[in-house]
Amino acid sequence: MVDSNNARTSLHHTLHLRAALPVFLVLLALPQITAALHAEFYVTLATRIAIFALAASSLNLILGFGGLVSFGHAAFVGAGAYTVGILMQQGTVPAAIAWPAAMLVSAGLACLIGFISLRTQGVYFIMITLAFAQMLYYLAVSLKTYGGDDGLPLAGRNTWAGIAPDDTALYYLALGALTLCLLFTQRLLNARFGQVLQGLRENPVRMQALGFPVLRTQLTAFTLAGAMAGLAGTLLANQGVFVSPSMMQWSQSGMLMVMVILGGVGHLYGGVLGAAAFLLLEEVLGHTTEHWQMGLGAMLLAVVLLAPRGLASLRSVWTRSQA
Numbered sequence: 001m002v003d004s005n006n007a008r009t010s011l012h013h014t015l016h017l018r019a020a021l022p023v024f025l026v027l028l029a030l031p032q033i034t035a036a037l038h039a040e041f042y043v044t045l046a047t048r049i050a051i052f053a054l055a056a057s058s059l060n061l062i063l064g065f066g067g068l069v070s071f072g073h074a075a076f077v078g079a080g081a082y083t084v085g086i087l088m089q090q091g092t093v094p095a096a097i098a099w100p101a102a103m104l105v106s107a108g109l110a111c112l113i114g115f116i117s118l119r120t121q122g123v124y125f126i127m128i129t130l131a132f133a134q135m136l137y138y139l140a141v142s143l144k145t146y147g148g149d150d151g152l153p154l155a156g157r158n159t160w161a162g163i164a165p166d167d168t169a170l171y172y173l174a175l176g177a178l179t180l181c182l183l184f185t186q187r188l189l190n191a192r193f194g195q196v197l198q199g200l201r202e203n204p205v206r207m208q209a210l211g212f213p214v215l216r217t218q219l220t221a222f223t224l225a226g227a228m229a230g231l232a233g234t235l236l237a238n239q240g241v242f243v244s245p246s247m248m249q250w251s252q253s254g255m256l257m258v259m260v261i262l263g264g265v266g267h268l269y270g271g272v273l274g275a276a277a278f279l280l281l282e283e284v285l286g287h288t289t290e291h292w293q294m295g296l297g298a299m300l301l302a303v304v305l306l307a308p309r310g311l312a313s314l315r316s317v318w319t320r321s322q323a
Contacts, residue, residue, distance in 0.1 A: 011198045013189045013268045015182065020269075027175060031168045043171050044239075049279050050174035051235045054181055056259040056271030058228035061185060063257070064266035065194070066221050067201030071126050071253050072113070072133025076106040076226040078248035080233025082140060085152045085243040095158035095234075103230045109136070110226020114219045130250055140245035151244030158238055165238075174235050178272070181228050186268055188224075197221050258296075262303055264310025273311045 026033075027046070034042045055077050062068040083102035092098055117128040146152045157164040165173060188194050196217050199207045208214045237243045246252070255278070263274025281299060285292035307313050 011189075011195050013186055015186050015268065024179070031171060040167070043167055045279070045283060047167070047171040047174050047235075047239055049276050050171070050178045051232050051239065052256075052259065052279060053272040053275035054174070054178045054235070055229050055232035056256050056263065056275045057178070057181060057185065058225045058232065058271075059256050060260045060263075060265065060267075060271045061188075061225045061228070062218075062221050063260055064264075064270060065189060065201065066197050066218060067204075068118075068218060068222065069126050069257075070117075070129040070222075071250065071257070072129035072131075073225070073229060073256055074250075074252035075113075075133035075136045075248045076110055076229035077233040077236065077252070077256075078140065078243070078245070079109050079136065080106045080230030081237035081243040081247055082146070082152070082233075083230070084158065084234045084237045085154055086146060088154050088156075088158070089146065089152070093156070093159050095160050098158050099231065099234045102234045103227045106230025106233065107223050107227035110229075111219065111223040114222035114226075118215055118218050118222065130253070133248060133250060133253060137245050137248040137250075140248060147244075149245060151242055151246075154237065154241045154243070157241065158234070170235070170239060174239075177231055177235065181231070182268065182272070189268075193217065193220070258300065260310075262300055262310060264312030267310060267312035270310055270312050277311060 030046055031040075031043050034040050055073075058076075059070065059073045062070060080102040083105045084098050087098045087101060113129065113132045117125055117132070120128055140146075141149045157170065160169075189198070196207065196212050199212070200214060200217060204214055233247065236247070259274035259278050260271055261274065262277055263272065264270035267273075277299070278296065281296055282292055285295045289295075303310060
């Protein structure tokens with residue numbers, strides 16, 4: 001018999017503020033630290049990590065907590081980026097307009113794709129999400145007005161109160177967006193909706209027999225994940241001042257999935273840890289060899305063997321080994 005208290009606890013998620021707060025304070029001071037060390041490049045790297053941590057966390061919402069293996073999640077990131085680029089080409093620059101619009105477009109696409117895809121299961125769901133993502137990729141390639149395969153250079157960054165953010169300001173925007181999305185995800189998972197979503201991950205047939213709305217719950221989670229991915233896309237477009245169809249490729253979806261697996265599927269900080277480990281490893285090994293993916297593969301293999309639930313579970317693995 002399963003202890004109901006243990007089952008309830010396993011569905012409850014906390015931000016571990018005692019451990020997270022010192023890290024957050026260091027991240028707040030990072031631009032000042034790097035400026036003192038004359039290493040401003042690391043602010044750009046930290047911004048990129050925060051953006052991909054947001055994208056990976058949005059995938060973790062449906063993959064880790066909903067059990068939905070989507071292989072087309074990068075399409076929503078690209079859709080958000082392209083919305084910003086197209087609006088900017090049409091003369092819309094304020095972030096207060098472009099960013100919510102990008103999130104709405106990505107959420108709408110996720111709702112439409114999810115409404116069709118969620119009627120399938122297993123490998124069929126994976127293949128349908130991949131197929132939709134590739135359709136959007138080839139659509140972006142065919143849009144010659146917006147750069148086609150060459151991509152679309154942006155005139156600049158979206159403005160806030162008439163001012164375009166510099167690298168430091170964009171870092172704080174990305175860090176703030178990631179923080180808010182983690183807080184939202186934590187509250188969502190601990191609410192009744194999140195409990196139902198995690199129950200569907202464990203046993204959808206039983207949850208449906210108990211009268212819970214399976215399609216509606218999964219579709220809502222899929223749409224919310226798409227909106228968060230769209231926000232990551234807006235940040236990515238603003239950082240690089242460029243959008244490209246390559247943002248939507250299946251390889252980008254695979255990269256996000258690797259980040260989630262590396263960090264910890266079903267852990268609140270899984271996407272953050274995975275994105276940080278992936279991009280830092282890419283940065284370190286990329287200066288050493290062009291075959292840096294081999295190092296990533298070795299690290300991923302080690303994580304799977306030593307901590308199957310990802311980097312976020314290393315603490316519990318260490319505790320058990322000392323017991």
